[in-house]
Amino acid sequence: MKKAFISKEQAEAIAREYPTPFYIYDEKGIRENARAVNKAFSWNKGFREYFAVKATPNPEILKVLLEEGCGFDCSSMAELVLSRAVGAKGADIMFSSNDTPVEEFVYAGELDSIINLDDLTHVDYFIENNIPFKETMCCRFNPGGVFKMSNGIMDNPGDSKYGMSEEQMAEAFTKMMEHGVKHFGIHAFLASNTVTNEYYPQLAGQLFELAIRLKEATGADITFINLSGGVGIPYTPDQTPNDIAVIGEGVHKKFDEIMVPAGLGDVAIFTEMGRYMMGPFGSLVTRAIHEKHIYKEYIGVDACAANLMRPAMYGSYHHITVLGKENEPCDHLYDVTGSLCENNDKFAIDRKLPKIDMGDLIYIHDAGAHGFAMGYNYNGRLWSSELLLQEDGSVRCIRRAQTMRDYFATFDELPVFNAIEDAIEESGQQ
Known part of the structure; x- marks a missing residue:
């Protein structure tokens, strides 16, 4: 059984300062x-x-x-x-x-x-x-x-x-x-x-x-x-x-x-x-924000393949722990999905997991190599923060999350840039 190197309590405390999704x-x-x-x-x-x-x-x-x-x-x-x-x-x-x-x-x-x-x-x-x-x-x-x-x-x-x-x-x-x-x-x-x-x-x-x-x-x-x-x-x-x-x-x-x-x-x-x-020393932490019940059971999280593309690109397996539910039976069958407009945006397919409730923190294992590094901005999804759990137990931000202004920064020489800035303000984003 794979074990997360942070607990639910640690992850919740971290998420209050660095919102999900984040790499740690x-x-x-x-x-x-x-x-x-x-x-x-x-x-x-x-x-x-x-x-x-x-x-x-x-x-x-x-x-x-x-x-x-x-x-x-x-x-x-x-x-x-x-x-x-x-x-x-x-x-x-x-x-x-x-x-x-x-x-x-x-x-x-x-x-x-x-x-x-x-x-x-x-x-x-x-x-x-x-x-x-x-x-x-x-x-x-x-x-x-x-x-x-x-x-x-x-x-x-x-x-x-x-x-x-x-x-x-x-x-x-x-x-x-x-x-x-x-x-x-x-x-x-x-x-x-x-x-x-x-x-x-x-x-x-x-x-x-x-x-x-x-x-x-x-x-x-x-x-x-x-x-x-x-x-x-x-x-x-x-x-x-x-x-x-x-x-x-x-x-x-x-x-x-x-x-x-x-x-x-x-x-x-x-x-x-x-x-x-x-690989084993980095994980993607994301939160369950939607559930869908049609021909299959889906759990939607706030990360997507733009944050971790290996499952979508290669069909790669990444183990999932529902933090706080490590000892509960894995008696529910889910596809765990992201928000991209692509049907392969799935972190897990037909995966047996404990019952997932909205708000649960999902810990995706073995993402420390070829994880964040392979990120991209399709659908305008932004890169997450990267955090370091230090030897003394403290957490330090080693890359801040990308902002909307970062995403649009390369348009700065175009006449439309001022309009983009105004639209960012209206959206309440940074």
Whole structure:
């Protein structure tokens, strides 16, 4: 059974100051999890977790993770700017993007970040646009085909837009060495949200063997291997969570079996987790405001897919707790819906829950990664606030809720803007 990290009483007190819907994150949980990850890979002296900024791009969250020794994986100019703003510099930042504009590569270089190239053509792109190569560069690998694990997990690298073939990796390394690159990293992401302790060790084994072949083929000095993300979380209550200590030891075993005998025992291991680092430590809290009884039973809440799009976009399961009714029987069948003019705006379909009364607080679990970050403004719905439950039990606002004026701000150079301002005043909004 999943347990909320705030009680109904806490949520009601918070909602009096920060109206629903709101996101809330658990600082204590975030820190403890980051320390567990670092401990699991402490056998590797160069280990570092590069948190995927795209998962939760909030500066206060990034500060917490930076304090715990994490770096940041960025994929856009805004993510680079955000990482720099919270104090990350140099090797604190890994820049992994695709279809990248020149100015983003240039800025990543100015920050002295580690640049991870997605495609062989990007080498020529650097040359043609006079973008300086760094002494240390990385390339992303795509083995093609289908990545299948013994427990049935499968993903399809051959249908992915990311990464290079092995032959292209060798060509990229060789060409970059001709332009002054001295040290190389290998990066790959082959499966998403795996809830198994086997994924990282299996991936690591493939990448370790690739590193040996590339070193033999090119003579490149390979200094790190980035296992990227893909370590998932148990969204459903019946799933057994990953054990990061077991995962770390599994990678350790592969490292000792493959890398050490090949004379590559000093290669650093990087990870690049977003979901595992933050998913369970953030939740969306919303309130039941309508009920509807037609062919099904519906509960309407004041959040919508614009606040958390994963269920609508992917059909993803997010567990729901009705705060204050944790011990009541789940004997009612509901669709829990938002207000968007789209029929897929549903947080749950045919979900067994306790009887929900109007005004009840609905706690949507595991929204700490790819939750707020994927928000949007369809139907003019506004972004919620983001709050941090601090280690001392106090709550701090780390992003205020978007206002109507924020939403219309980019019309400020149009003649209609004054009329919009007047209409906002009439509506009683801000």
